[in-house]
Each structure stands twice: as structure tokens, then as C-alpha cells.
Amino acid sequence: SSLDNKCEHFPIDNAHANASSTDLVEFNSSVSLSCSASGISLSFLWLNSSSEVTQSDRVKFTDGGANLTIVNVTRNDQGPFRCLVSNPVSNDASEPVNLSISYGPENVNLSINVSKEYYVEGSNISLSCSAVSRPAAQFYWLLNGDNMTDTGPELKLVNIQMSQSGNYSCQAFNNKTLRYETSQLTARISGAAVTSSTNLTIEGNSVNLTCDAAAGSNLTRLWRKDDSDLILTDNMALNEESRVLSFKSLSKTDSGKYSCEISNPVSNDRVQYIMIVNYGPENVQIDGPSKIDFGKTLTLTCSAESEPSASYTWTLNGTEIHNSSVFTKVITGLSYSGNYTCQAMNNITERRSSAVHQVTVTGNKIPLIASIHQLSSANVFKVFQIKMLTDGNSTLTIVNVTRYDLGPFMCVFNPVSNGNSDALNFAISYGPDNMALTVNGNNSTSFSVGSNLTMLCSAQSNPPALLQWAVRGELVNTTGPLLELFSVSEDQSGPYSCLAFNNHTNMNSTITTNIMISSGFVCILTSTSIPYLSICSQLHPHFALFTQIQVTDEGANLTIVNVTRFDQGPFSCNVSNPVSNGASEPVTLSINYGPENINLTVNVAKEYYVEGSNISLSCSAVSRPAAQFYWLLNRDNLNDTGPELKLMNIQMSQSGNYSCQAFNNKTLRNETSQSSAVTVLERISGAAVTSSNRPIEEKSVNLTCDAAAGSISISISRLWKKNDLNLILADNMALYEENRVLSFKSLNKTDNGKYSCEISNPSLYLPLKMMYGPENVQIQGQSKIDFGKTLTLTCSAESEPSASYTWTLNGTEIHNSSVFTKVITGLSDSGNYTCQAMNKITERTLSAVYYSPFLRKPSQPISLFSWLHRWNCNCVFGRRWSSCWGYSVLYL
Structure with missing residues (x-):
């Protein structure tokens, strides 16, 4: 069987590789390579030089790897390519095949x-x-x-x-x-600049610094900070090939001198930008003593880390007292003890931060001299605010005494050993004032015929006032606080007056009440059947009885809906039939009402009160039962109650809007009076002119002339000047609050200047710099331009502060500065050049359009290349020609 297996395979011979084409163009041509060999059970492997060729998007194998196809060849596909053919018994390699690939x-x-x-x-x-x-x-x-x-x-x-x-x-x-x-010709660098994306760099905000040149090409950029190579921190990044230095979140350490060096093979330039990061205020601190003796000068200094420098406002126990970093004051009373708060504000970042410093006024270091005290009823000494001390403090002069200056007074020679003089009391004549008149113990004015009336008159007066009565303006023989009338009749209705006279002060005062006495019954016939029933009441004659009464059960029940103070009665029920009649005993109702018609008066009303004055405020209201009175300062409850509030030895901290609130514990209603302003002031100090907001053209602004701390003399005058000349009011100006406020209705650029306000002491001034625009945007440049020439367009606008500029060509943004330059390289540079000016403070924009410059015919032909041959074309503006350009159409 081993012999049989060998017989199935034959050695490989004559491996050969062939390419469909060897002259190729990069990215445009494709090629197929095929491999053949004699033998069976063949396997194919392709090599490019010594590297194995693998399948990809551009490389495909077919016919078991015998064919290799490469799509869109590149210069790396040149080969040599070889085909390796193998089977189990042998292998062979083709001759190399090289491809000629044209590129560039x-x-x-x-x-x-x-x-x-x-x-x-x-x-x-x-x-x-x-x-x-x-x-x-x-x-x-x-x-x-x-x-x-x-x-x-x-x-x-x-x-x-x-x-x-x-x-x-x-x-x-x-x-x-x-x-x-x-080629791109390397132009010399010109007009290099570093610009910021914002005019206000504030800690925590982002900003971009852009390094650009108005002219130049093939640019490289190197950033520096404070003349050393810039080391990027976590909040920095370089973008657009180092053109833009971006800060993600600014910190105060980012302040410094940033420079950008722009270079190319033929020139270089370095420009710088000083960036100041506005921050704070932070780390607010107050330096000064925590304890201070009477008569000493308290000096407190406030500091804060801030860019730009912070402005400072001082408050004492919540009341504003000063506006500068250093507060000084001669300590003249215990009222200067408390929490001194310094608030620092940065007008650019619009942030605030405060610190609190507690100061205690002590008497441990009072020198051994005479001082004046007032003894309270509890025999406890308290400091009395003197008007004038002379002769080494041995003489006390009180100007314009009030009823509260009774004493007792004593001179303390030595507070340590209790060396005191005998107490001295004054008899001070005053009044009559604060008169009151009641009838039958309340404020009622309507009565029925047959009633008994007791009128009681009172007045605050020393010595007690002489009281006399008058009816309908005619004096009667009755004197004294009491007037009694028995079984009154209708003809006794009218005005009753109580006249008070003080034969020491030679002053008099009068109070009047209008008494109305009504007769007869108002009756309702409730039934026409027998017996007849009617219900009668002696009521106020103006009372619309029938609109509020409901009678039910054949007249046996009477219901009054929403009773008023005039429904007191007495009520009686009359019952009758054809043979007799009868009347019930009268029923009188006690109706609670009010408080209403609340009134707040001040004993001596003034626009300003000098520190140490005594003030008395009185409150009255119509109410049954008599109202309970509570007092408020700036809408906050005071501990004082009752119809009279006495402010003794008043201090600046007690300035504000006083009001009283009347409460009826029967009706559970309350009513608050109108407020009465009490302003306690010292002499002028720390005068200043302040602006309500940043002045921007066409917007309104108020300049306020005030003294930041201390009181202004009671007779004050203000004189406004502009640029050291008496101010002549223009149509958009007005003076308010006795010349305290200079108001501009709609600012214009001519309102710029130095404004001063004279408040009976040296003048104060405030430079007013108007923010306006942009307006009158204009573009200057050539009316026609040749190919290859440099187009220069300059954009200008009237604006304060200076506007930033953005250029667009046919709607596409192309540049960001006032001057735009461009070498004209083609018809694509024709079109509408738009310059948009923007004022980042007023947030207004305005644009101008520069219409397409006429592109003149070049002196030499423009050469265009097609697939087959070279075209020479002349450009004629206004016509539309087409020429073959590869597979597309070119329009000129």
C-alpha cells in the first residue's frame, strides 16, 4: 500500500507565474497573477519579495490560490512576486514577476x-x-x-x-x-499676532490664545511663558499644530507673558501676549485690635487676594458704615462694640468674600477725669451721649433739651473708687401733645337717644395741661378731663372738642370727635297673619339693615349675616295681634372690630437726626377692644411694645424704617402702619461717586453722589460738574433726589468725561467711559484684482472697546482679524466678502459686504491637463465655459 500511495502523486515540474499587466498606475490599476505547474494535488503560496501574500480588501485568491488579484495597486505592490507550488512528494517555485507601478x-x-x-x-x-x-x-x-x-x-x-x-x-x-x-511657495511671515478668545480672563473660565500671521506659509510655532519654553500643565493643551493654546480652567498661576515664535524656512517672528487672570477676592483678613478704650482711635485694615484689587465695604452689626480698605473711628460710646464685617468685592469676577472681626469697647483705661453719666431708675449707670463737654469735661451743655433729659445726672470723678457727685434732676416743661379722647371708655361715636355719655380727655404735658370743652365750636362751662351727658337727644349730635393749654410752654392742642345720636326704631313687619310680629333696632342711620337680615319661623328668629360694628343694638321684639301687643326687653351686642386706620406719628419729624438725639414715636388705631401695639425696625420685630416708642440717645445703628403693628386679641386681626424713616447721621466722610452699572451706549446708568460713612449735615447741597465745568444737562440727563442722582436715560459716546460732585467739601470725580458700537462698519480694498496678486481687505468700525472681526467668503468663515490678505489663485476666490464686527461688552454685531472683485484676464494662458492631452484656455469673466477634466466638467 505504501507503493500505491506514491503512485498517486507525481513530482511537480515547470512552475510558472504570469501577470495580466506589468505597467500599472498607483491607485488606478488592478492586476491578476496566475500560477501553473505540472502535477496533481497542487497547493499554491504567493510571496512578495520574501513576505507571504495574505488576503485582504485589495488582495483576493481564486482557483485554490492559483490566481492572485490585486485591486488599486500601490507602489508597495512592485514585487518581485513568486509562486510556490507543492504536493506531498515535491515542490517548485516560479521565476519572479516584477510590476512597474507609476506614482506621483x-x-x-x-x-x-x-x-x-x-x-x-x-x-x-x-x-x-x-x-x-x-x-x-x-x-x-x-x-x-x-x-x-x-x-x-x-x-x-x-x-x-x-x-x-x-x-x-x-x-x-x-x-x-x-x-x-x-509647489507651495514659502512666503515670508508678516503680521504675526497672539489673540485671546475673550477680553476678560477670569479664574475658572476657559480661554484660547491663537498664534497667527497675516501672511506666511509652512509655519511652525513655539510657545514660551515668561521667556522660558512653555511646559504644559493639566489645564493646558495645544491644538491645530500648536496654533491654539487652550486653557480648560484658568488659575491665577496662569497669569504671565506668553510669547509665540512663528517660523518657516525663510523668516521668523516672535509676538507676545500678557495675560492677567482675574480672580478673587479670597483670603479676606482684618487686622486691628479686638479691644479698644473709650476715646481711643480704632483702626481696622482689610485685605484680600484679588485681581484686580477688591473694593471694600464695612458693616457694624449689620449696618453699613464705611467704604475703603481702612476704617478709622474715634470711640465715643459702647455702640461701637460688636462685629465689624469687611466684605471684599471684585468688580470684574463679580465675586464677594467677607471676614468678621469682633471689637469690644472697654473702660479699663479711662483716665482720671470727670465724665457725665445718667442714672436709671434701677440705679444702674449707663453712658449718656453728651452734646458738648468743655472745661476739661467739667461742664456739660445739652442743646434743645427734651422731656427725656430729666435725669438724674451725676458727675463721676473716679469710676474705680466711686467718686460721684450728688444726683441732679431737671424739671422740663413740654406739651401738650399726644392727646386722646374716649367716649364711654372706647372710640364709639354712634349712640341712641336716651343714652348716657362719659367723655374722657387726656394729654401728655408738664405741667399738666388746662383742659376745656367745646361743642360745635362753641366753648361750654365744663373744664377738666371729664364731660358727662345724661339721657342724650338727637339735637346733641355734632363735633365735641377738648382743648389743652400749657401755661409754661404757652402751647395748645385740640382733639375732636363727631358724636351721632339716632332716634326711633327700624322695624321689620314679618307677618300679615295674626298675630303680627315686628323686630325693631336702634341702629346707625346709615346702616343698610335690610340687606343683612334674615327672618325665619314666622318672624320668631332674626339672623344678621356678617355683623358690623353698627349692629350693637339694642334690639327688641314687638309682638301684636288685633287685640293687644307686647315688647321684649332690649338686647345689646358687644361687637369686636379692628384694628384699622392705624396711624404712626413722630414727635418732631426731621429728615435727619444727629447722633444722641431723643425721639418719640406714637401709634394709634381704631379697635375694639383696644389694640396691642408692637414695634418693627426694617420689618424686624423689636422688643418694645405699647402705643409709644422712645428712642433715647439714638445711634447710627438705629437708623431705618420704623413701623408699628396693632393686634386685636378678639378679632385676631392685625394691621401694620406705614413706615417712618429715621436717619441718624454724622458729618460727611468718605464721600464717593458711584455708577449703577457699566456704561454702554444706548443703555441707562445712574451716577450717585453720596457719603459712604457718617452723617451728612442737615443742610446739604450738591453741585455736579463735567470736565471741571458746571454740568449743563443734555436731553438724556436728569437730576433726582435733590441732585444726589445724575441719571442718563440713553447713553451716547459724547457722554464720556470726568464727572465730579461737590458736597460742601472737596470734589469727587468719576471718569465715565462709554461702551458703544459697533457702528459704521466699512471695508476698504481693491476694486479689481489679477490672478496671482495679493488681495488686501481692511475692515473698520466705530466701537468702544475695539471690535473683533470675522471674515466670511460666500458664507464660509475664512479669517479673524481686521485685515484679510489672500493671494488670488483661482476663480474660487471670487464672491461676497463679509466682515462682521462684534463688541464683546455691548454684545452687538454689525456687518458690511464687499462685493466680488473683478478678476482680470491673465496675461499668460492658464494650463489645464486632461486625460489625453493638454488644454490651453483663456478665462473670460462673465461667460461659462466647460472643458474635459478627467471624468468631470470644469466650469470657468
Whole structure:
């Protein structure tokens, strides 16, 4: 059987490989190789040089591997290819088959023997052109895009003249592949610049720095920071071949001087951009003492890490007191104890941060001098805010005393050993004021005939006021606080007045109430059957009785819906029939109402109060039973209750809007009065002019002239100036709040200037820089342009700050700067050039269009290559010609 097996196989002989074609074009041609040999049970293996050929998208095997097909050959498919044939008893190899694959041209390179920016007339210049190509490329030369008569890889310019200046390029052509490629002439770099994607670089935000040149080609870029090679951190990345340096999330350490060096084989340029990262405020700190003696000067200094520098606002126990980094104040009272808060604000990042510093005012270091104290009823000493101390503090002068300056006063010679003078009390005459008038113990004004009335009058006065009564404006013989009327009748209705007179102050005051006395019954006939039933009530004559009453059960039940204060009665029920009648005993209702008509008054109303003043506020309301009163400051509840609030020795921290709230514990209703502003001020300090927002053209802005801390003298005046001249109001200006606010309705660029405000002391000024535009966008450039020439278009706009510019050609973005330059290489450069100007502050955009420049006919023919031969065509603008270009149509 071993012999039989050998008989089935024969040795292989005459292995032979054959190609369908050996002259091929890269990417365009396909080839089939076939292998044959004598023998049976044949296996085939293909080799390209020494490497085994494997199947892929381009490589296919058929007929058991005898045939090899390669689609879209490349230059790596040249071979030599060999076919290995084998069976169990022998093997054989074909002769190698080589393929000739044409490719290129590509990587066309143009070089100059000696590169200079300028050449002297009469110089000799040699330009060389090379390309990767098989077979070797044919070279043609062009000047400013126009064909020259010179051919070959080298162009020699001997005794060169000015007329030969221009852009030289070479074109390589492969007569096998029928392809060509033109060199990219390396232009000198010009107009290099580094631009930022944003004008405001803020910590945590992203930004791109772009390194570009207005002219130049074959560019390489090298970035530096602070004159050292840039080392990329985690938040940096280089994109677009190092053209763009991107910061993902800025940090303060990214601030610095960034430079970009742009170079190519013929020139280089370096430009820089200083980037300041705005951050903060952070790490806010307050330096100063935590304890301070009376009479000493407190100095607190606030600092913060911030770019740009932060602005500072001080508050004491929640009340704003100062606006600068350093706060100084002579300590004159315990009210200066508390939490001093410094808030730092960065106007660019719009971020805020605060720190709190606690200061305690102490008396441990009070010198041994006389000081003035006021003794409270609990015999506890408390500091009294003096008006004037003279003669070494031994003389106390109180200007415009009030009823609250009664004392007792004493002089403390030594607070340690209790060296005190005897207490001194003052008798201060005041009033009459705060008068009140009640009838039968409440505020009722409507009564029925036959009622007894007791009127009680009171007034705050020292000595007690003399009281006298008047009815309908006529004095009556009754004096004193009480007026009694018995079994009143209708003709006693009218206004009743109580007149108070203080024979020490020679002041008087009057209070009046209008009494209405009604007679008769208002009756409802409830039935026409026998017996008759009617219900009668003595009511206010203006009361619409019938709209609120429901009578049921033949008149036996009376229901009053939504009672009012006029439904008090007395009510009686009259029952009758044809032979008799009867009336019930009267029923009187006690109806609770209010509070309403709440009124808040100040004893002496002023626009400003000097620190240390005494103020009395009174609150009244119509209510039954009498309302309970609560007091509020800036809508926050105070601990004070009752109809009167006394503010003694008032301080700046007590400034605000005071209001009172009346509460009826029967109706469970409350009502709050209108607020009354109490402003406690010192003399002018830290005056400033502030702007409500960043001034932008056509938007509104307010300039406010204020003193940041301390009180303004009660009679103040403000005078506005512009550029050191008295301000003349334009149509878009107005002054409000007694010249405190200068308001611009719609800003325009002529409003730029230095504005000053004089508040009875040296002037303050604020430069006002208007943000406007863009407007009046214009494009300047050539009206017609030749092929190969450089088109230069310049875009301008009126804008503050300067606008950024974006160029588009026929809707496609092509450039980002005010000047656009381009060497015209074809008709595709024709079209509508649009320049869009954008102001990143006003967020407005405006565009202008530069219509297609006329492309003039070139002086030399333009060469086009087709599959079969070379075309020479002249361009005629306005016509549409077509020519064969491979398998496509070219329109000119």
C-alpha cells in the first residue's frame, strides 16, 4: 500500500507565474497573477519579495490560490512576486514577476540657493524643484501663477531685474499617472499676532490664545511663558499644530507673558501676549485690635487676594458704615462694640468674600477725669451721649433739651473708687401733645337717644395741661378731663372738642370727635297673619339693615349675616295681634372690630437726626377692644411694645424704617402702619461717586453722589460738574433726589468725561467711559484684482472697546482679524466678502459686504491637463465655459 500511495502523486515540474499587466498606475490599476505547474494535488503560496501574500480588501485568491488579484495597486505592490507550488512528494517555485507601478508626483518642494528678503538688481538666483514621482516628473515654472517658458527641475534667473519680482512656483507632471502637483511657495511671515478668545480672563473660565500671521506659509510655532519654553500643565493643551493654546480652567498661576515664535524656512517672528487672570477676592483678613478704650482711635485694615484689587465695604452689626480698605473711628460710646464685617468685592469676577472681626469697647483705661453719666431708675449707670463737654469735661451743655433729659445726672470723678457727685434732676416743661379722647371708655361715636355719655380727655404735658370743652365750636362751662351727658337727644349730635393749654410752654392742642345720636326704631313687619310680629333696632342711620337680615319661623328668629360694628343694638321684639301687643326687653351686642386706620406719628419729624438725639414715636388705631401695639425696625420685630416708642440717645445703628403693628386679641386681626424713616447721621466722610452699572451706549446708568460713612449735615447741597465745568444737562440727563442722582436715560459716546460732585467739601470725580458700537462698519480694498496678486481687505468700525472681526467668503468663515490678505489663485476666490464686527461688552454685531472683485484676464494662458492631452484656455469673466477634466466638467 505504501507503493500505491506514491503512485498517486507525481513530482511537480515547470512552475510558472504570469501577470495580466506589468505597467500599472498607483491607485488606478488592478492586476491578476496566475500560477501553473505540472502535477496533481497542487497547493499554491504567493510571496512578495520574501513576505507571504495574505488576503485582504485589495488582495483576493481564486482557483485554490492559483490566481492572485490585486485591486488599486500601490507602489508597495512592485514585487518581485513568486509562486510556490507543492504536493506531498515535491515542490517548485516560479521565476519572479516584477510590476512597474507609476506614482506621483507628490511632496513637491521648491528651494532657493540663497534665501533673502530682498535681492539687488543684477543678482543671479537659482531655484530648484523636486518631487517624489515614478517615472521622474516633468517640471514647469510659474510666476505669480502664470506659466513661464522655462522647464526642468532648475530655474536660473541671471542678472535679475525688478520686473522679475513676484511669487515663483513650480509644477510637477507625471506623464504616466497624468497627475500634477504645484509647489507651495514659502512666503515670508508678516503680521504675526497672539489673540485671546475673550477680553476678560477670569479664574475658572476657559480661554484660547491663537498664534497667527497675516501672511506666511509652512509655519511652525513655539510657545514660551515668561521667556522660558512653555511646559504644559493639566489645564493646558495645544491644538491645530500648536496654533491654539487652550486653557480648560484658568488659575491665577496662569497669569504671565506668553510669547509665540512663528517660523518657516525663510523668516521668523516672535509676538507676545500678557495675560492677567482675574480672580478673587479670597483670603479676606482684618487686622486691628479686638479691644479698644473709650476715646481711643480704632483702626481696622482689610485685605484680600484679588485681581484686580477688591473694593471694600464695612458693616457694624449689620449696618453699613464705611467704604475703603481702612476704617478709622474715634470711640465715643459702647455702640461701637460688636462685629465689624469687611466684605471684599471684585468688580470684574463679580465675586464677594467677607471676614468678621469682633471689637469690644472697654473702660479699663479711662483716665482720671470727670465724665457725665445718667442714672436709671434701677440705679444702674449707663453712658449718656453728651452734646458738648468743655472745661476739661467739667461742664456739660445739652442743646434743645427734651422731656427725656430729666435725669438724674451725676458727675463721676473716679469710676474705680466711686467718686460721684450728688444726683441732679431737671424739671422740663413740654406739651401738650399726644392727646386722646374716649367716649364711654372706647372710640364709639354712634349712640341712641336716651343714652348716657362719659367723655374722657387726656394729654401728655408738664405741667399738666388746662383742659376745656367745646361743642360745635362753641366753648361750654365744663373744664377738666371729664364731660358727662345724661339721657342724650338727637339735637346733641355734632363735633365735641377738648382743648389743652400749657401755661409754661404757652402751647395748645385740640382733639375732636363727631358724636351721632339716632332716634326711633327700624322695624321689620314679618307677618300679615295674626298675630303680627315686628323686630325693631336702634341702629346707625346709615346702616343698610335690610340687606343683612334674615327672618325665619314666622318672624320668631332674626339672623344678621356678617355683623358690623353698627349692629350693637339694642334690639327688641314687638309682638301684636288685633287685640293687644307686647315688647321684649332690649338686647345689646358687644361687637369686636379692628384694628384699622392705624396711624404712626413722630414727635418732631426731621429728615435727619444727629447722633444722641431723643425721639418719640406714637401709634394709634381704631379697635375694639383696644389694640396691642408692637414695634418693627426694617420689618424686624423689636422688643418694645405699647402705643409709644422712645428712642433715647439714638445711634447710627438705629437708623431705618420704623413701623408699628396693632393686634386685636378678639378679632385676631392685625394691621401694620406705614413706615417712618429715621436717619441718624454724622458729618460727611468718605464721600464717593458711584455708577449703577457699566456704561454702554444706548443703555441707562445712574451716577450717585453720596457719603459712604457718617452723617451728612442737615443742610446739604450738591453741585455736579463735567470736565471741571458746571454740568449743563443734555436731553438724556436728569437730576433726582435733590441732585444726589445724575441719571442718563440713553447713553451716547459724547457722554464720556470726568464727572465730579461737590458736597460742601472737596470734589469727587468719576471718569465715565462709554461702551458703544459697533457702528459704521466699512471695508476698504481693491476694486479689481489679477490672478496671482495679493488681495488686501481692511475692515473698520466705530466701537468702544475695539471690535473683533470675522471674515466670511460666500458664507464660509475664512479669517479673524481686521485685515484679510489672500493671494488670488483661482476663480474660487471670487464672491461676497463679509466682515462682521462684534463688541464683546455691548454684545452687538454689525456687518458690511464687499462685493466680488473683478478678476482680470491673465496675461499668460492658464494650463489645464486632461486625460489625453493638454488644454490651453483663456478665462473670460462673465461667460461659462466647460472643458474635459478627467471624468468631470470644469466650469470657468
